[in-house]
Amino acid sequence: MKIAIMGAGAVGCYYGGMLARAGHEVVLIGRQGHVDAIRRHGLLLDTRSFREHVAVAADTDAAAVRGAEIILCCVKSTDTQQAARAMAPHLAADARVLSLQNGVDNAERLQAELPQRVAPAVVYVASEMAGPGHVRHHGRGELVVGPATLTDEQTRQFVAAGIPIVVSDNVAGALWAKLVLNCAWNALSAITQTPYGKLWQSAEVQAVMRDAVAECLAVAAAEGVTLPDDAWTAIVRIAETMPGQLSSTAQDLARQKCSEIDHLNGYVVRRGEAHGIATPVNRTLHALVKVLESGFAA
Known part of the structure; x- marks a missing residue:
């Protein structure tokens, strides 16, 4: 899968790093300091069970979402509208956009700016940025999504990457x-x-x-x-x-x-x-x- 992470902070880097480690084509879109560190050394994925540098693309420009089949929007809730407008010209018509954000209305706010289908995902992960290009994982990591948010194959790929998916009707x-x-x-x-x-x-x-x-x-x-x-x-x-x-x-x-x-x-x-x-x-x-x-x- 080709996956773009819009907002490469603690949440975005964890999920993007896990997917890249599993062999998927991932680009992390974030701040200059993190991008520079990731380009030099890879993303340092520091979890409770392993610690390794993961090779992954990184960029500061929202245009890097181009061609991605799945976009995980992980920006702060305060930046939702700005992120949507920055991504909009570059998204594939059939791209799936998932909001991995705190709060309850971010998917709606993204949907108001984007013609692509946007779906919320509830995130349960404890992580932090321990330094430029260094994400530290403290626990959990599952996502709760609706029944049609991901295809069956995409769900299997997430689970195989070490990201549990819980499908919920609510x-x-x-x-x-x-x-x-x-x-x-x-x-x-x-x-x-x-x-x-x-x-x-x-x-x-x-x-x-x-x-x-x-x-x-x-x-x-x-x-x-x-x-x-x-x-x-x-x-x-x-x-x-x-x-x-x-x-x-x-x-x-x-x-x-x-x-x-x-x-x-x-x-x-x-x-x-x-x-x-x-x-x-x-x-x-x-x-x-x-x-x-x-x-x-x-």
Whole structure:
């Protein structure tokens, strides 16, 4: 398969690296520093089971998507519209575009700019960029997709590359379940710069998380979304399986970069307002992260 990764950050580099390692033609589209390092040495794919340099093409220009049959869009939610417009002139008419992004509405925002079919994929992976061209994998790596998102052969190729694919008839519910996870963990980890395991040791933090989750579930119900029954179990699992991990929002703030908080807790606040549902905990978490971001360059 020929695959383009639009947004070669921690998520994009992990999935792109795994697919390239399996022999697929992959191009990573990202920032100059990462591209330069990858061109010189390959992508350093540093996982829990192996550490190796993977030969993979890299570019800074969205035109590199040309000819790809699958495009994994992994840019920050704040860059979705810009990325779609940059890719649009270069996409094959039959290309499959998958949104591997936080938040619940990025596929819709991509679809508004692109004639190609766009589908959401729910991402469960813990990874970080440890340096230019160096992605470090901390755990998991599965994707949840709808029944017609990939062909049977493409699904087999992803699985063979070490990327588990879960096919679901309720991707909207899975997207919201991931949003609930992010709303519970991301801002708290970012504000305190504390990994999940240590946060979980605080009963007070757990109480705040329960309140944030309850607000999310109320908004989801008003949106007509059916979530799995194990929302809290999934939150507990994060603490148990990734105790040393900082949230992506925490990593952004540590690098003095603006985060996706407007598309996480901020999204719940906005949809709550639309339905007349109070979301004071999510509003507070959103506001505190925005204060911390206020001194950063956009």
